[in-house]
Amino acid sequence: MCLQRTIALLLLVVMIVTLAGCRSKTEGTGRQGGPDVRLVLEPDPPVVGEARLVFIVSDRGQPVSNLQVSVEGNMTHAGMQPVFATAVETDPGRYVTQDFRFTMNGDWVLTVTLRSSEGSTFTRTFEVTVGE
Numbered sequence: 001m002c003l004q005r006t007i008a009l010l011l012l013v014v015m016i017v018t019l020a021g022c023r024s025k026t027e028g029t030g031r032q033g034g035p036d037v038r039l040v041l042e043p044d045p046p047v048v049g050e051a052r053l054v055f056i057v058s059d060r061g062q063p064v065s066n067l068q069v070s071v072e073g074n075m076t077h078a079g080m081q082p083v084f085a086t087a088v089e090t091d092p093g094r095y096v097t098q099d100f101r102f103t104m105n106g107d108w109v110l111t112v113t114l115r116s117s118e119g120s121t122f123t124r125t126f127e128v129t130v131g132e
Contacts, residue, residue, distance in 0.1 A: 063093025
């Protein structure tokens with residue numbers, strides 16, 4: 001019985017990740033009450049190894065500064081360790097990771113968490129396909 005629940009839960013997680021992976025790599029999940037986020041990849045297209053992820057954050061066309069920005073990268077298939085990084089603000093509304101590494105080629109889902117100094121938290125997801 002426990003094995004059946006585990007399999008059902010695993011299938012549910014795979015379906016959710018697959019649906020999340022249908023999003024464009026350059027568009028976030030929309031405003032949803034928070035800022036707009038655009039992703040710029042360096043290199044583009046991304047390859048296995050180190051990458052710079054640049055997040056352009058704006059609200060009604062104005063840059064949003066002073067955020068804490070963290071990134072979690074997960075492959076769309078089960079069994080891979082997630083990759084974590086933080087991004088620092090280099091210009092108003094421009095946040096850049098210094099320590100992100102794609103560990104394998106294939107489809108990835110990047111979950112970006114933005115935290116304001118007031119404590120508000122917003123999350124955006126991006127799909128990225130990594131080549132060799």
